[in-house]
Amino acid sequence: MKKKLMSILLVTAMTAGLVAGCGNGSGGSGGDSGSGGEYDGVELTYWSMWNNNEPQGKVLQEAADAFEEQTGAVVNIEFRGRDISTVISASLEAEEQIDLFEEDYNRIALNYADYVADLTDMAEAAGYADNSYQIFNDKATEWAGFLCCITEQPQVGGIFYNQDLFDDAGITEAPATWDDFLAACQKLVDAGYQPMALDSAYAMFFFGYHLDRWIGEEAVAELTTNGGWSDNEGAVSAAQDMVDFVNAGYLADGAPDEYPASQNSMGIDGDVAMVVCANYVTSEVNANSGTELNWNMFNYPAVDGGADPTGAYAGSNSIAITSYSENQQAAFDFAMFLVTGEYDQKMADTANQIPADPNNTAPESQNGTIEVLQSLDSSPLTWNMGLNSNADLQSSIQDVVIKMYEGQYSSGEEVTAALDALY
Amino acid sequence: MKKNKGFIICFTLPCVLTLLIMYLYPVIRTVVMSFFGIESVTADFSDWTFNGVDNYLRLFGSATYIRAMQNMLLIWVIGGIATLSIGLLFAVILTSGIRFKKFFRAAIYLPNVISAVALATMWIQYVYNQDYGMLTRILGFFGITGINWLGTDLKFWAMLIAFVFGAVGYYMLIFISGIERIPSDLYEAATIDGANKVQQFASITLPLLKSIFKTNITFWSVNCITFFLWSRMFSSVSTEASTVVPVVYLYDVVFGTKGNVQRDAGAGAAIGVTLAIFVALVYFITNRLIKDDDLEF
Numbered sequence: 001m002k003k004k005l006m007s008i009l010l011v012t013a014m015t016a017g018l019v020a021g022c023g024n025g026s027g028g029s030g031g032d033s034g035s036g037g038e039y040d041g042v043e044l045t046y047w048s049m050w051n052n053n054e055p056q057g058k059v060l061q062e063a064a065d066a067f068e069e070q071t072g073a074v075v076n077i078e079f080r081g082r083d084i085s086t087v088i089s090a091s092l093e094a095e096e097q098i099d100l101f102e103e104d105y106n107r108i109a110l111n112y113a114d115y116v117a118d119l120t121d122m123a124e125a126a127g128y129a130d131n132s133y134q135i136f137n138d139k140a141t142e143w144a145g146f147l148c149c150i151t152e153q154p155q156v157g158g159i160f161y162n163q164d165l166f167d168d169a170g171i172t173e174a175p176a177t178w179d180d181f182l183a184a185c186q187k188l189v190d191a192g193y194q195p196m197a198l199d200s201a202y203a204m205f206f207f208g209y210h211l212d213r214w215i216g217e218e219a220v221a222e223l224t225t226n227g228g229w230s231d232n233e234g235a236v237s238a239a240q241d242m243v244d245f246v247n248a249g250y251l252a253d254g255a256p257d258e259y260p261a262s263q264n265s266m267g268i269d270g271d272v273a274m275v276v277c278a279n280y281v282t283s284e285v286n287a288n289s290g291t292e293l294n295w296n297m298f299n300y301p302a303v304d305g306g307a308d309p310t311g312a313y314a315g316s317n318s319i320a321i322t323s324y325s326e327n328q329q330a331a332f333d334f335a336m337f338l339v340t341g342e343y344d345q346k347m348a349d350t351a352n353q354i355p356a357d358p359n360n361t362a363p364e365s366q367n368g369t370i371e372v373l374q375s376l377d378s379s380p381l382t383w384n385m386g387l388n389s390n391a392d393l394q395s396s397i398q399d400v401v402i403k404m405y406e407g408q409y410s411s412g413e414e415v416t417a418a419l420d421a422l423y
Numbered sequence: 424m425k426k427n428k429g430f431i432i433c434f435t436l437p438c439v440l441t442l443l444i445m446y447l448y449p450v451i452r453t454v455v456m457s458f459f460g461i462e463s464v465t466a467d468f469s470d471w472t473f474n475g476v477d478n479y480l481r482l483f484g485s486a487t488y489i490r491a492m493q494n495m496l497l498i499w500v501i502g503g504i505a506t507l508s509i510g511l512l513f514a515v516i517l518t519s520g521i522r523f524k525k526f527f528r529a530a531i532y533l534p535n536v537i538s539a540v541a542l543a544t545m546w547i548q549y550v551y552n553q554d555y556g557m558l559t560r561i562l563g564f565f566g567i568t569g570i571n572w573l574g575t576d577l578k579f580w581a582m583l584i585a586f587v588f589g590a591v592g593y594y595m596l597i598f599i600s601g602i603e604r605i606p607s608d609l610y611e612a613a614t615i616d617g618a619n620k621v622q623q624f625a626s627i628t629l630p631l632l633k634s635i636f637k638t639n640i641t642f643w644s645v646n647c648i649t650f651f652l653w654s655r656m657f658s659s660v661s662t663e664a665s666t667v668v669p670v671v672y673l674y675d676v677v678f679g680t681k682g683n684v685q686r687d688a689g690a691g692a693a694i695g696v697t698l699a700i701f702v703a704l705v706y707f708i709t710n711r712l713i714k715d716d717d718l719e720f
Contacts, residue, residue: 085679089463089464089465090464090465093465093466093467094465104681106682107679111679111684111686199660200575200658201658201659201660202660253554254553254571256574258551258573258657259659259660261553261554265554382682383681383682384682388680388682388683389683391675391680391685392481392485392486392488393487394661394662394675394683395487395661395662395667396486396490396664398661398662398663398664399575399663399664402663406571408575
């Protein structure tokens with residue numbers, strides 16, 4: 001009898017627990033979920049280029065949870081890290097269960113266009129043009145033939161500097177020309193500062209920018225592919241400028257150094273004023289050196305009689321939706337949820353990056369970046385401004401460029417002759 | 424008898440199938456791929472275009488491939504001599520009856536337990552750094568300054584030294600196992616005959632370690648050919664000529680680089696085939712040069 005009573009009590013307790021458990025489940029997933037959410041029952045698989053312990057990964061997970069609460073759609077995030085670029089191609093070809101993925105927008109447009117959805121109609125219906133930088137949409141459309149991705153993390157390149165050191169040296173205006181820039185460097189030296197940090201990893205970026213100013217990206221790509229550097233007066237002048245820059249002692253002590261030692265010196269030593277890089281350098285330096293520098297940025301200065309006075313590098317990590325996804329609209333809505341409004345602002349603030357939505361505000365570490373980004377009215381420059389065009393010679397060209405910054409060449413002619421010797 | 428055959432087939436079939444699918448198929452596919460123009464590694468066969476030997480001709484005319492092979496050969500020859508010599512020296516010392524043998528053996532082997540990423544970071548940031556690196560401080564104490572260990576001229580050697588440091592312990596252990604296998608009565612007889620330690624080493628230890636040398640040279644060759652991580656760590660953002668090696672070049676060719684979306688899985692396969700031929704050649708030559716079947720003990 002006692003056993004029976006005990007059994008009944010246990011069964012009652014288990015049933016009560018089960019009911020209570022179910023009750024908690026529905027309550028925990030929010031009022032909309034499971035009770036008429038727009039995407040109830042929809043599951044999205046999201047391959048991320050971030051890791052779950054990175055600021056971007058954390059905000060992404062928060063956004064996924066909030067999206068689920070709001071719409072009922074479950075977003076399963078697989079944090080693949082940067083190695084996503086080595087596995088995504090095979091996964092797309094095998095039509096693996098992926099609804100959305102993050103990648104560099106030029107790879108999405110040029111390598112994976114056959115496997116991603118055309119977002120043109122959905123973007124138009126959502127008014128995406130008002131919440132994005134058109135330059136990235138135009139470029140992705142030009143490459144792929146259709147709008148193939150949504151910008152998540154815009155990037156822009158130029159000269160990033162410590163505003164406090166500029167103020168202290170009496171530099172009141174950002175240099176617009178190479179002569180102004182050299183004058184600013186001299187003022188910094190006179191004030192006891194070191195003008196320019198440079199890690200060998202970004203030597204090509206620095207020289208690429210200067211070459212672009214003299215002869216334009218297209219001509220740089222042509223020289224990189226076929227040689228003939230010594231016959232191009234602009235290329236020789238660009239190299240000569242760099243040789244003079246090094247000889248004038250405007251590079252920081254030890255530069256070109258091993259990444260990220262030189263750029264870190266801006267925060268650690270505090271007496272290095274500038275670095276030529278993309279905007280993520282600010283958060284890297286802040287994080288590595290444990291400082292909060294007073295960052296600002298200006299576009300790379302123009303040279304007299306140069307071919308491209310105003311172009312700037314701009315790129316983007318973007319979100320694409322697979323062409324075989326069965327929930328493309330839900331995937332698109334999640335992408336929009338992430339790259340506009342509250343979560344885009346949160347992403348920008350947490351990861352110290354440029355917000356993807358121009359209606360949001362850039363954090364202080366990104367001062368100046370929005371102005372440069374908005375000033376671009378044509379195609380942005382690509383990474384290294386054409387110096388990457390020859391895959392076979394890329395590392396050999398980089399070797400010559402680093403040697404130039406190490407001061408191993410005494411003239412522009414020597415630099416271009418060394419480049420020509422590679423062909 | 425028939426039953427036995429059935430059993431044999433049943434037991435060997437999974438192994439044979441696994442070998443064929445997991446090993447032979449990728450090898451054959453890679454060799455075939457090396458004669459085709461293919462953008463993506465997993466592209467459908469219908470997207471392949473026949474290139475003949477163009478992929479190989481392109482490789483042999485590529486300055487980066489040639490530099491990568493030169494770097495690999497330098498690592499193989501100079502790094503190999505350094506690693507195996509130091510490993511052998513440590514092995515001989517540790518088997519000579521010194522005190523704290525276990526401690527030293529563990530200490531020398533320790534870098535093999537540590538992740539290569541951590542080890543490379545330590546060398547780059549704490550040994551070679553121009554501001555606060557250990558080498559800079561030590562040389563600075565003697566008044567020598569201004570050496571950029573990670574500049575274009577020294578970076579390769581800086582990387583090689585760091586790599587050798589990490590590799591010595593592994594080869595030392597193999598040498599120790601070989602030395603401990605040699606019967607001690609050989610040394611006792613030599614001592615009675617008046618041979619000193621150096622003579623014993625030259626006349627007993629070295630000849631009886633021939634098979635171990637063969638093993639170590641093969642392992643070292645494979646290690647050099649798969650030398651990837653150290654090169655990536657010493658040129659972390661983009662590949663530099665001073666540290667490029669064939670597998671890094673292969674990776675760049677197959678997957679593209681930052682700012683360059685060109686991909687060529689066919690050329691990547693051709694690099695893989697040339698490396699496989701290199702290993703086979705090393706194995707063949709080592710077997711021909713080092714004969715270990717003339718000694719029994």
